[in-house]
Amino acid sequence: xxxxxxxNKQPVTTKEQLDALLADTRGRIYYEEMKxxxxxxxxxxxxxxxxxxxRTKTWLDMCAHCGLCADSCFLYTVNGRxxxxxxxxxxxxxxxxxxxxxxxxxxxxxxxxMETAWSKCTCCNRCGMYCPYGIDxxxxxxxxxxxxxSQGFVPWELKIGSGMHRIFHAQMDVTTEDWVETCEWMAxxxxxxxxxxxxxxxxxxxxxxxxxxxxxPKHYPEDLAEAAILFHLAGENWTVPSEGWEQTSLTMFAxxxxxxxxxxxxxxxxxxxxxxxxVIGTECGHAHRGTVVEGPYWAGRPDGQPPAPYIHYVExxxxxxxxxxxxxxxxxxxxxxxxxxxSCNYVRNHGLALITREIMSYIVEPGYFxxxxxxxxxxxxxxxxxxxxxxxxxxxxxxxxLRKKRDQILATGAKLVIAPCHNCWDAxxxxxxxxxxxxxxxxxxxxxxxxxxxxDHLKPKEDEE
Amino acid sequence: MYEFITGxxxxxxFAVFLGGLAYRVVWYVKGLNWQLDRVAYSAFPAAGAKGAAxxxxxxxxxxGTRSWRVKPGFTAIFFGFHxxxxxxxxxxxxHAVLLKERFGLAWPAIPQGLADWLTAVAVVSLVCIAVRRxxxxxxxxxxxxxxxxxxxxxxxxxxxxxxxxxxxGDYQFWIMxxxxxxxxxxxxxxxxxxxxxxxxxxxxAQLGMDFGIKRGGRKGRNMPW
Numbered sequence: 001x002x003x004x005x006x007x008n009k010q011p012v013t014t015k016e017q018l019d020a021l022l023a024d025t026r027g028r029i030y031y032e033e034m035k036x037x038x039x040x041x042x043x044x045x046x047x048x049x050x051x052x053x054x055r056t057k058t059w060l061d062m063c064a065h066c067g068l069c070a071d072s073c074f075l076y077t078v079n080g081r082x083x084x085x086x087x088x089x090x091x092x093x094x095x096x097x098x099x100x101x102x103x104x105x106x107x108x109x110x111x112x113x114m115e116t117a118w119s120k121c122t123c124c125n126r127c128g129m130y131c132p133y134g135i136d137x138x139x140x141x142x143x144x145x146x147x148x149x150s151q152g153f154v155p156w157e158l159k160i161g162s163g164m165h166r167i168f169h170a171q172m173d174v175t176t177e178d179w180v181e182t183c184e185w186m187a188x189x190x191x192x193x194x195x196x197x198x199x200x201x202x203x204x205x206x207x208x209x210x211x212x213x214x215x216x217p218k219h220y221p222e223d224l225a226e227a228a229i230l231f232h233l234a235g236e237n238w239t240v241p242s243e244g245w246e247q248t249s250l251t252m253f254a255x256x257x258x259x260x261x262x263x264x265x266x267x268x269x270x271x272x273x274x275x276x277x278x279v280i281g282t283e284c285g286h287a288h289r290g291t292v293v294e295g296p297y298w299a300g301r302p303d304g305q306p307p308a309p310y311i312h313y314v315e316x317x318x319x320x321x322x323x324x325x326x327x328x329x330x331x332x333x334x335x336x337x338x339x340x341x342x343s344c345n346y347v348r349n350h351g352l353a354l355i356t357r358e359i360m361s362y363i364v365e366p367g368y369f370x371x372x373x374x375x376x377x378x379x380x381x382x383x384x385x386x387x388x389x390x391x392x393x394x395x396x397x398x399x400x401x402l403r404k405k406r407d408q409i410l411a412t413g414a415k416l417v418i419a420p421c422h423n424c425w426d427a428x429x430x431x432x433x434x435x436x437x438x439x440x441x442x443x444x445x446x447x448x449x450x451x452x453x454x455x456d457h458l459k460p461k462e463d464e465e
Numbered sequence: 466m467y468e469f470i471t472g473x474x475x476x477x478x479f480a481v482f483l484g485g486l487a488y489r490v491v492w493y494v495k496g497l498n499w500q501l502d503r504v505a506y507s508a509f510p511a512a513g514a515k516g517a518a519x520x521x522x523x524x525x526x527x528x529g530t531r532s533w534r535v536k537p538g539f540t541a542i543f544f545g546f547h548x549x550x551x552x553x554x555x556x557x558x559x560h561a562v563l564l565k566e567r568f569g570l571a572w573p574a575i576p577q578g579l580a581d582w583l584t585a586v587a588v589v590s591l592v593c594i595a596v597r598r599x600x601x602x603x604x605x606x607x608x609x610x611x612x613x614x615x616x617x618x619x620x621x622x623x624x625x626x627x628x629x630x631x632x633x634g635d636y637q638f639w640i641m642x643x644x645x646x647x648x649x650x651x652x653x654x655x656x657x658x659x660x661x662x663x664x665x666x667x668x669x670a671q672l673g674m675d676f677g678i679k680r681g682g683r684k685g686r687n688m689p690w
Contacts, residue, residue, distance in 0.1 A: 051501055053496045053497070053498050053501055053502070054492060054493045054494075054495070054496025054497060055493075055496065055497060055498075055501075055502050055668075055671055057496070058493060058664060058667070058668055059668065061658055062658045062660070062661055062664050062668065063607075063658075064612075064658070064661070065604070065607040065608050065609065065612050066539075066604065067601060067603040067604035067606075067607060068532060068536060068539065070603035070604075071535070071536075071603075072532070076603070081602070081603065083602045083603050083605070083606035084606070086603045086606060086607060088607045089606050089607050092607065128672060129531070129532065129688075129690065130531070130532040131532070132524055132532070132543075132665070133661070133664070133665060133668045133669065134520060134524075134668050134669045134671070134672030134673070135668065136672060136675075293679060293680065294503055297499075297500055297503040297505075300500065302499065302500075302505060302508060303505050303508040303509075304499075304503070304504070304505030304508060304509075304678065304679055305505075348680075349680045349681070350680055350681050350684060351680065351681020351682065351683075351684035351685070351686030351688075352681070352684060352686070353686060354686060376689070377688065377689055378531060378689075
């Protein structure tokens with residue numbers, strides 16, 4: 001069975017394989033090899049047999065073909081109402097066909113299915129809310145991605161992402177040493193302005209264990225410093241693990257289920273090792289989905305719960321503001337029109353819509369917060385979710401997808417967009433770059449630090465000379 | 466002939482219909498898998514039951530969900546058909562008489578005038594559904610011959626029954642046609658995707674449990690369907 005050197009059915013598990021993939025600029029050779037990658041039909045049939053159960057089967061069989069899902073999909077409306085973007089069509093023509101033909105599909109079919117699974121669905125799950133039968137095509141696309149990954153049909157960047165997780169237990173090549181050093185560096189760097197600031201590593205029995213996104217230590221470590229400053233301000237007893245600090249899961253975007261399990265077990269073993277009272281994750285949507293919402297199932301935990309209570313950053317921040325652990329200076333609240341991006345992964349898919357609004361009520365001067373339309377659970381994907389942001393091959397499609405969010409933001413008239421999610425934040429940054437609508441965008445952490453009241457005992461001491 | 470198709474054949478039809486649907490329900494529930502579906506069905510029964518009940522209830526109410534409200538035309542024809550399609554076969558006076566005669570069951574009935582109206586609305590709605598299938602590109606692309614076949618199977622008993630009751634032609638012919646197409650519909654239900662008569666409740670309950678247990682219900686936030 002012909003397989004490529006770079007493009008094949010095996011996940012990346014060694015540094016050599018990873019380096020070879022990274023050396024292949026933009027996946028040129030990888031995608032060339034994919035054109036002759038054969039489908040292992042036997043394996044596909046066995047996968048279906050083992051994992052296609054009554055829920056998904058019924059979703060595929062019972063779909064009434066009513067088309068009510070069409071308008072629920074932002075990719076359908078943003079692409080000129082192209083009928084080929086109707087969610088029911090997209091899933092029936094890919095997963096539906098694989099099931100109907102019991103795995104008897106060829107290379108050309110799989111290439112089409114790959115393009116559909118990663119450039120025509122961000123797994124935002126909005127269609128599931130609009131189908132009278134509750135057919136959630138986002139979930140089915142997640143399942144389809146798993147089948148495609150196991151056959152080697154996965155975008156180059158996500159094959160790399162999955163490999164990163166399998167090798168580094170992080171979506172980027174950040175080693176334990178890099179991570180611990182970054183923690184020390186950030187504490188040191190900010191200690192003048194924030195005397196006593198610490199980023200305690202591997203403290204057992206702390207009230208809080210903090211987990212983040214590898215991009216923070218890798219590309220903007222100030223985010224880690226900001227998290228530390230806010231915990232410091234709130235007087236929290238917290239820690240980060242030296243191992244198991246990476247909360248994200250590109251393996252989830254890639255459909256690498258085995259990799260998903262390895263990744264989440266790495267975090268859970270940190271929880272079991274350090275025994276914190278609870279765990280708080282950073283301002284990231286898919287990290288929360290991967291580690292808190294879906295992760296327990298990958299790890300095989302029958303109650304669907306992580307080993308300790310595990311909350312999203314916005315839940316902790318709302319609590320800190322509500323209880324007065326962090327106090328906002330009313331004079332410094334946001335006094336310009338501002339809007340809020342709802343992350344699909346923890347708003348539609350984890351019920352936190354009112355939590356972020358509670359935060360808005362503390363940090364925005366009354367009258368300046370403007371909702372997008374639609375919003376909360378019904379909000380649209382930022383345009384870059386589900387891995388879409390990261391795949392170069394589908395960049396034109398992604399840029400098209402950003403238009404929905406662009407128009408939603410323009411309609412609010414706000415120039416500041418609060419985006420407490422890495423993917424949303426990136427997508428909004430990219431949409432400003434692409435369409436130049438004159439907006440600024442921000443996570444919550446830097447905004448809150450700017451407006452928090454610093455108690456005297458936490459201020460730097462005046463020089464006593 | 467009439468005796469046979471409203472007697473022994475009807476027995477068989479009911480047995481296939483009910484047995485088939487029972488099989489569908491058992492097969493569906495047995496096939497649920499907490500780990501593959503990623504829903505801890507049995508760990509949180511109260512949250513699951515609440516999510517399931519809400520998920521079914523709001524979708525049964527006309528204009529009860531955002532999806533229904535943003536598509537008022539579709540919602541009107543959808544409920545226009547389904548209200549008649551459920552109430553008339555179950556509570557038509559003529560059907561009640563038959564149940565009394567053949568099975569000895571005392572069965573409630575709705576006034577004949579209401580039944581006539583509901584049937585007329587159902588048939589007109591069905592025509593609108595067919596027109597919609599042809600005219601909207603987003604519906605046309607997902608439509609197959611199987612959808613048309615089911616539309617015909619579902620529509621025939623209502624059309625033939627209405628013609629018979631209205632005495633618009635040879636009553637004997639239309640009433641026989643009505644009985645046979647009605648029986649065809651009943652046997653088709655468990656074997657085609659018309660099994661949604663139970664499937665709707667199953668899939669709605671499943672997604673409701675997903676949202677109730679895993680996706681936000683336990684955060685104190687009910688899914689605003």
